[in-house]
């Protein structure tokens with residue numbers, strides 16, 4: 001696997017080490033990894049003849065995953081709260097060396113803000129990946145666990161180097177083959193995967209099927225109130241922990257998108273979650289219980305049901321009823337990973353329940369790793385958006401957010417993510433989960449420098465492109481928080497009415513005069529789910545952030561935005577601009593040809609061409625759609641077809 005993209009952000013450094021390292025201190029996996037890193041990144045094997053001492057030591061006074069780096073002219077000390085902390089310290093120092101930071105003046109303390117930094121893979125046992133855009137599964141082949149061992153180890157290193165400490169390997173949509181992972185048939189192989197990740201401080205999570213007691217245990221029901229079902233889960237947990245003693249826990253998608261669950265049996269979500277939580281508790285395990293619940297059989301004629309309200313309605317009344325080892329996993333927005341959504345009202349509301357904030361790194365609705373899209377920019381906005389009066393979601397501790405989770409964007413493609421620049425999204429996720437206060441700009445710049453080197457002539461233009469990419473994609477997508485104007489099922493490319501008459505609850509209800517759903521207290525009352533401060537903000541057209549205007553309000557096309565432009569003209573303009581921006585990206589990228597390895601340069605160039613075609617398609621379909629509906633031409637006289 002010699003390809004450039006394969007090394008991702010662990011590329012051989014373009015800068016020289018100014019010293020010969022001599023390693024001393026606590027011998028452990030972190031020590032080995034640090035020595036390996038020095039050699040593979042700088043081509044320098046640390047030896048006794050070194051002229052600069054780097055020591056690795058445990059400092060019990062530090063939190064267990066924390067580390068300090070303290071350097072002076074005589075040497076540098078990496079101290080970790082545990083061997084785990086030391087491992088993060090080793091990676092942290094290697095990254096700083098690659099970025100060319102001087103060691104003699106290093107004086108930092110790093111500790112994670114969020115305890116559980118989790119990747120969810122949506123991999124199926126047959127090797128396919130639900131919403132995967134980078135090849136096949138790294139974990140499964142032909143109906144069972146199957147992997148390339150060196151690759152799996154390299155993946156573990158990549159994830160550990162950015163602080164990820166838990167991963168689920170199988171899809172939350174659990175099919176019969178992967179349901180068996182918790183049986184004697186599946187566990188021996190899964191235990192081997194756990195062994196690969198263990199030294200890297202990464203614990204496995206297993207996605208489980210709610211009906212396991214029936215489909216695997218032979219019971220007549222999966223009803224959590226049935227003692228036989230409780231016993232089934234207790235036995236399953238015992239079995240699983242015999243094979244994987246450090247398993248982080250289970251992950252469950254229940255009562256969602258045709259999957260079974262407690263509600264289908266007349267029980268509540270806490271009853272369903274707690275019965276499994278109690279089975280896992282003796283082993284220190286947790287259950288991640290997803291809140292992505294809504295009516296996926298809605299009749300489009302029904303205007304009383306509003307999908308974004310569903311998760312809050314289901315879970316908020318249960319606040320405080322979940323056991324301590326339940327983490328409710330909440331998608332960041334109330335809709336579904338759209339390019340623009342408000343934050344889920346659940347995030348501000350639940351104060352007595354552990355929550356996990358769920359992001360999607362894999363670009364299902366955001367360009368499928370053909371279009372450039374820096375997810376970190378979106379996450380930063382999410383963290384900066386208020387969910388109560390004073391607090392931002394960046395203040396996670398105050399709102400019981402104990403986990404940050406994201407759906408992975410990786411697969412067997414040589415560069416892991418298909419689009420080489422989509423590696424930035426995985427990188428930024430790990431680091432933002434570690435500390436959500438870090439900015440998208442800093443993380444993007446770090447990623448670019450670690451991948452392509454610190455030369456400003458490369459670093460500046462690529463960083464700028466990435467940082468702009470989310471807004472560019474949004475410009476040619478569904479406008480102003482409307483969402484969903486995508487082709488059905490695969491979700492790439494435009495189809496303004498693709499979901500309009502479907503059962504999924506995703507309607508914009510465009511007529512020739514107006515568009516959008518009124519979600520204020522005069523409409524579906526979705527805004528009532530928010531804390532008063534946030535509710536007031538969204539309730540009024542005047543204070544609602546303009547980029548979310550059509551998420552919350554139904555408006556005429558002639559509605560005037562703050563800059564005096566009509567809604568319709570805004571749509572036309574942004575869609576023209578989006579295409580021009582992609583053309584500009586192509587010019588920038590072309591100009592970097594002699595500064596980037598040829599294979600990497602070409603692969604991104606190809607993706608940018610795909611993006612251009614997509615942006616043009618979006619521009620023409622969306623603009624044409626609105627022109628046909630309204631009959632109002634573009635003020636600037638550009639071609640909108642139709």
Ligand code: GCW
Pocket residue numbers: 122130131172173253292336337364
């Ligand atoms: O956005 C939807 C996706 C489904 C996914 C679901 C979920 C795993 O289209 O593919 O299923 O979300 O998050 O459960």
